[in-house]
Amino acid sequence: KQEVTQIPAALSVPEGENLVLNCSFTDSAIYNLQWFRQDPGKGLTSLLLIQSSQREQTSGRLNASLDKSSGRSTLYIAASQPGDSATYLCAVNDYKLSFGAGTTVTVRA
Amino acid sequence: DTAVSQTPKYLVTQMGNDKSIKCEQNLGHDTMYWYKQDSKKFLKIMFSYNNKELIINETVPNRFSPKSPDKAHLNLHINSLELGDSAVYFCASSHRDSSSYEQYFGPGTRLTVT
Numbered sequence: 001k002q003e004v005t006q007i008p009a010a011l012s013v014p015e016g017e018n019l020v021l022n023c024s025f026t027d028s029a030i031y032n033l034q035w036f037r038q039d040p041g042k043g044l045t046s047l048l049l050i051q052s053s054q055r056e057q058t059s060g061r062l063n064a065s066l067d068k069s070s071g072r073s074t075l076y077i078a079a080s081q082p083g084d085s086a087t088y089l090c091a092v093n094d095y096k097l098s099f100g101a102g103t104t105v106t107v108r109a
Numbered sequence: 110d111t112a113v114s115q116t117p118k119y120l121v122t123q124m125g126n127d128k129s130i131k132c133e134q135n136l137g138h139d140t141m142y143w144y145k146q147d148s149k150k151f152l153k154i155m156f157s158y159n160n161k162e163l164i165i166n167e168t169v170p171n172r173f174s175p176k177s178p179d180k181a182h183l184n185l186h187i188n189s190l191e192l193g194d195s196a197v198y199f200c201a202s203s204h205r206d207s208s209s210y211e212q213y214f215g216p217g218t219r220l221t222v223t
Contacts, residue, residue: 031210038150043199043216089152093210096142096165097201099152 002027004092006100014108019077021103023090028068034097035064035075036089044089048075080107112136113215115200121221122190130185130218132200140164140205141183142212143175146197158183159205187220195222 003026032051036044050057050066057064061078077084087104091097113134122128143155157165158177172188187194200215
């Protein structure tokens with residue numbers, strides 16, 4: 001059974017600082033890994049998808065890495081802004097998505 | 110031109126009632142899913158259909174019955190609602206034969222059982 005863990009559970013940083021969010025998973029037989037953003041009371045917004053054959057994926061200020069053999073992924077957000085405040089979810093796809101509990105990020109102005 | 114839509118967005122009902130949530134996708138995907146996000150915000154798969162065939166059925170009470178009338182629709186019917194069923198239910202879809210298997214999510218249905 002796939003277990004997904006996200007560390008830390010919460011993070012508070014001043015504006016402009018870089019964010020590092022960690023995700024680990026127990027079974028490396030995956031198709032891909034997705035990072036989502038969820039604002040309070042809202043749905044899920046897909047940020048990045050990394051295929052199992054890829055090492056990293058970038059979109060604007062976001063960069064996600066994947067080390068399948070060690071069961072780890074990291075989401076980097078450069079030069080954080082207050083608008084980045086949200087919960088970030090990591091989900092591993094092995095024909096269904098298994099989610100971590102999320103990291104709640106607060107960026108202070 | 111919403112990709113994955115759900116109705117209703119909010120549902121408030123009493124214990125013991127029966128209710129349905131509907132999901133539709135216009136992405137041409139062949140696989141659809143129901144996920145539940147509980148009060149602790151943890152998201153978990155419930156069901157998945159591929160071409161109208163049930164392919165994932167996690168440990169869910171049999172009061173929950175999914176139905177897929179066609180590839181673009183996946184409904185969730187819940188009988189004899191209980192307080193613990195209060196949650197946000199998300200529908201998602203993907204193309205199983207695509208190289209990415211990326212899943213696209215609907216906006217969610219917030220169910221409150223009183």
